[in-house]
Amino acid sequence: MKSSRHDIRWSIGDLAERFDLETHVLRHWEDKGLLRPERDGAGRRVYGEDDAYRVATILASKASGMSLEQIRTLVDASTEGRRDALKAHLAELDRRQADLERSRHLTAHALECRAHDITTCPGFQAHVADIVDGTRRGLPLLAGHSPGHR
Incomplete structure (x- = not known):
């Protein structure tokens, strides 16, 4: 039994x-x-x-x-507040997922990039130029970076 x-x-x-x-x-x-x-x-x-x-x-x-x-x-x-806590957690998971996607894209780019120092890569520099010049804060998603920019 x-x-x-x-x-x-x-x-x-x-x-x-x-x-x-x-x-x-x-x-x-x-x-x-x-x-x-x-x-x-x-x-x-x-x-x-x-x-x-x-x-x-x-x-x-x-x-x-x-x-x-x-x-x-x-x-x-x-x-009380179970649904609110779960909604807030989902928003946090979405933020973390976007961070992971951004990190994955950057890592894949660095792996394929011909530049030995990723910071000297014109393609990478183009994606962070707005942060460097102060018109944007944080690291934007690097989607759309083509391998031809290596």
């Missing part, structure tokens, strides 16, 4: 090991309101399968760049 979700019971050490974490991490997340393990008769933490899914959600959310406060909003059904 297969066990049900409610039959699984892990100690803090067992759950931490399952996710390759130190036990103090689970205690910290409990202090922050992210986990609410049951207690046995001796007061020891006892985790079930629902707790394991919560830990997996916390880890996946942290990997995506969410703060513990944002994650608490995500996993706490009673917290």
Whole structure:
């Protein structure tokens, strides 16, 4: 007979090991309101399968760049502002994705560029000239740079 979700019971050490974490991490997340393990008769933490899914959600959310406060909003059904927090996180992910695309394009250009010093490449210089001359701030997306500018 297969066990049900409610039959699984892990100690803090067992759950931490399952996710390759130190036990103090689970205690910290409990202090922050992210986990609410049951207690046995001796007061020891006892985790079930629902707790394991919560830990997996916390880890996946942290990997995506969410703060513990944002994650608490995500996993706490009673917290207001869940949709706003998720919208803000999506906007941040979009910004990070654009940064990664910009970095990838620059790296690919540098790999193919004949210039030994990328800063001397006329094609690269053309893409950052507006920053250098002060008419723009930040690094614009380098899309549209043709290999002929090497």
